[in-house]
Amino acid sequence: MHRFAVLAKQTAASPGCKGPPCRNGRRDVALRCIASLVKGKQHQQRFTQRTCPGRERLVRWNSAAKASAVKINEKTSREKILTLESMNPQVKAVEYAVRGPIVLKAGEIEKELRKGIKKPFTEVIKANIGDAHAMGQQPITFLRQVVALCTYPNLLDSPSFPEDSKKRARRILQGCGGNSLGSYSASQGVNCIREDVAAYIERRDGGVPADPDNIYLTTGASDGIATILKILVSGGGKSRTGVMIPIPQYPLYSAAISELDAIQVNYYLDEENCWALDVNELRRSLNEAKAYCNPKVLCIINPGNPTGQVQSRKCIEDVIHFAWEEQLFLLADEVYQDNIYSEECQFHSFKKVLYEMGPEYYSNVELASFHSTSKGYMGECGYRGGYMEVINLHPEIKGQLVKLLSVRLCPPVSGQAAMDIVVNPPVPGEESYAQFIKEKESVLDNLAQKAKLTEDMFNKVPGIHCNPLQGAMYAFPRIFIPSKAIEAAKAHKMAPDLFYCMKLLEETGICVVPGSGFGQREGSYHFRMTILPPVEKLKIVLEKVKDFHIQFLEEYA
Numbered sequence: 311m312h313r314f315a316v317l318a319k320q321t322a323a324s325p326g327c328k329g330p331p332c333r334n335g336r337r338d339v340a341l342r343c344i345a346s347l348v349k350g351k352q353h354q355q356r357f358t359q360r361t362c363p364g365r366e367r368l369v370r371w372n373s374a375a376k377a378s379a380v381k382i383n384e385k386t387s388r389e390k391i392l393t394l395e396s397m398n399p400q401v402k403a404v405e406y407a408v409r410g411p412i413v414l415k416a417g418e419i420e421k422e423l424r425k426g427i428k429k430p431f432t433e434v435i436k437a438n439i440g441d442a443h444a445m446g447q448q449p450i451t452f453l454r455q456v457v458a459l460c461t462y463p464n465l466l467d468s469p470s471f472p473e474d475s476k477k478r479a480r481r482i483l484q485g486c487g488g489n490s491l492g493s494y495s496a497s498q499g500v501n502c503i504r505e506d507v508a509a510y511i512e513r514r515d516g517g518v519p520a521d522p523d524n525i526y527l528t529t530g531a532s533d534g535i536a537t538i539l540k541i542l543v544s545g546g547g548k549s550r551t552g553v554m555i556p557i558p559q560y561p562l563y564s565a566a567i568s569e570l571d572a573i574q575v576n577y578y579l580d581e582e583n584c585w586a587l588d589v590n591e592l593r594r595s596l597n598e599a600k601a602y603c604n605p606k607v608l609c610i611i612n613p614g615n616p617t618g619q620v621q622s623r624k625c626i627e628d629v630i631h632f633a634w635e636e637q638l639f640l641l642a643d644e645v646y647q648d649n650i651y652s653e654e655c656q657f658h659s660f661k662k663v664l665y666e667m668g669p670e671y672y673s674n675v676e677l678a679s680f681h682s683t684s685k686g687y688m689g690e691c692g693y694r695g696g697y698m699e700v701i702n703l704h705p706e707i708k709g710q711l712v713k714l715l716s717v718r719l720c721p722p723v724s725g726q727a728a729m730d731i732v733v734n735p736p737v738p739g740e741e742s743y744a745q746f747i748k749e750k751e752s753v754l755d756n757l758a759q760k761a762k763l764t765e766d767m768f769n770k771v772p773g774i775h776c777n778p779l780q781g782a783m784y785a786f787p788r789i790f791i792p793s794k795a796i797e798a799a800k801a802h803k804m805a806p807d808l809f810y811c812m813k814l815l816e817e818t819g820i821c822v823v824p825g826s827g828f829g830q831r832e833g834s835y836h837f838r839m840t841i842l843p844p845v846e847k848l849k850i851v852l853e854k855v856k857d858f859h860i861q862f863l864e865e866y867a
């Protein structure tokens with residue numbers, strides 16, 4: 311019988327009992343007694359019903375045991391090994407605004423709303439992150455059918471699934487060890503999926519060859535980007551690797567650079583010119599950086615996050631030429647390659663432009679480009695699927711890359727299967743084609759409509775200016791913050807745009823990310839908002855932002 315139960319019985323049976331032995335201060339006994347307090351409560355109830363004379367003593371004993379355990383904890387607890395002072399300073403330096411303080415606050419407000427605490431709004435609208443499904447977007451049926459079949463192959467006998475989805479699923483399963491998504495794949499990814507990725511790239515790039523051996527399936531694009539950066543960073547002092555990133559940037563880059571203790575080298579996008587990338591600015595940034603580090607990586611995000619611009623072919627050529635001239639390793643983040651809304655813009659992959667620039671370029675420039683299941687029309691962020699294509703990599707570095715990837719075994723195989731459907735969707739003549747195209751176009755048309763709506767509505771608000779949203783999923787409007795508000799922000803020890811976004815959240819329930827989380831020119835202020843909410847909700851959000859902004863300007867005039 312449990313020690314406490316025995317003691318409790320004794321106490322109940324004998325009113326003269328001196329109580330449990332933990333009174334003598336023995337730590338082990340007291341700790342065991344504390345562990346049994348829950349059981350003790352059951353006994354207490356029984357004693358109460360029986361009006362047991364030992365009850366009082368038992369209650370006293372319970373509180374004595376609790377008190378002695380607290381003292382023991384005080385005496386025995388040692389200093390933590392892992393503290394803010396002793397932790398990895400590179401990890402401490404990491405910041406990721408997209409899920410930063412504003413999002414924590416949004417979580418707190420949601421909890422308060424659930425508890426029934428009254429607010430000037432009834433729900434928090436999380437327009438802070440590019441998560442389409444979280445905003446109600448429905449999955450692409452064919453993708454989910456294939457993943458479902460791969461996950462539960464018994465469904466392959468079901469008449470509810472179209473034959474083309476079954477064909478895809480069988481092929482993926484055959485590529486998986488043991489015909490199961492539940493087994494590890496090769497570290498570089500399932501072979502047949504890498505073949506499908508290579509075939510997709512060739513189609514996309516008008517026949518420019520792609521070698522499956524250069525394809526690495528990844529845990530979302532984030533994992534590919536972080537892995538390549540890890541291999542690239544070396545040296546100390548002035549030889550430390552400098553990584554050139556756009557400002558504003560997607561904070562995965564600054565976070566990975568901090569974590570690797572590399573040097574962040576900023577180049578600014580030209581807001582006055584629709585966030586275009588100007589090679590003169592790249593040159594300025596590179597030349598300045600050479601004084602304090604060894605800049606050897608140039609990151610490009612196209613279409614841009616948070617800025618939504620789509621680079622022209624000419625601009626891409628200039629960038630490639632610059633990278634070739636300055637011997638920079640190019641990282642082309644192309645996760646929004648399907649998200650182009652402006653009719654004047656077209657997606658050009660860095661790989662294609664590189665090939666078209668001729669052998670001097672395509673045999674020399676080292677390029678890693680990234681794609682993902684998370685964005686586009688599918689928005690399957692949760693599957694953590696992605697790939698990178700790396701070209702002109704030194705053969706020995708290829709070996710090092712595979713070694714590094716193999717330490718983490720493999721990316722999620724379900725994510726690899728999802729990636730396969732992104733690169734190998736139904737084609738004309740297949741049973742699922744019509745539905746697939748309808749769903750895909752519906753999502754993309756809807757996003758295009760919302761991109762235009764957002765730009766137009768923001769530009770009607772005095773003190774807000776929004777560049778055209780040519781691509782991706784975000785607006786990054788510039789906001790005028792009056793000097794009185796800047797002072798108020800200082801008094802709250804907040805960046806002015808964080809102060810603005812906090813107030814927006816607290817007064818309207820709309821959660822957006824301050825521009826300072828992405829970087830912006832000194833003295834300019836922005837926020838990033840996704841255009842993913844359904845149209846009617848987006849209209850409400852934009853109206854609320856408008857009203858808030860006008861009131862904010864009045865308050866701090």
Ligand SMILES: Cc1ncc(COP(=O)(O)O)c(C=O)c1O
Pocket residue numbers: 440529530531532533560562611615643645681682683684691695696
């Ligand atoms: C520009 C950019 N690159 C990479 C990522 C990471 O995507 P994934 O979910 O594939 O890791 C994102 C996500 O928002 C992004 O916007």
